[in-house]
Amino acid sequence: IFERFQVQCDAKHVKNHLRTVKNQWQIICTIRAESDFGWDENMKMITCGRATYDAIVMT
Template identity: 85%
Template structure:
């Protein structure tokens, strides 16, 4: 479902249906129709808009982590990479922060 969502929005952005930081209503409707039809689920514009906010938040986190020293990006697997020591140090910082 996520792949269809992102694929359609990427196409809509290329068409110019994303004039600023949000998509035009026609783009959101296209996603709603495609997901509803392909996956036989009840989908509406609010679902798409909420998921778009989630994706944007996740992407901001990914960009922040990628900008930190010791982290990289595997473009084939579309994931953040690092050595174990870097991961352990980052996990410890997060653990101390939340505790």
């Protein structure tokens, strides 16, 4: 990794980053499972209507 990106890392940092990614992925899966949310395959992002956004996301 250092040779390619000039970034120092060790096993502890890699494990911590993996834990962070797993937690974020779990949040994405939970949101996508809700009936008012969708997935835009072209943009690779979660979608929802304005009412859903205002009621759920902004609270």
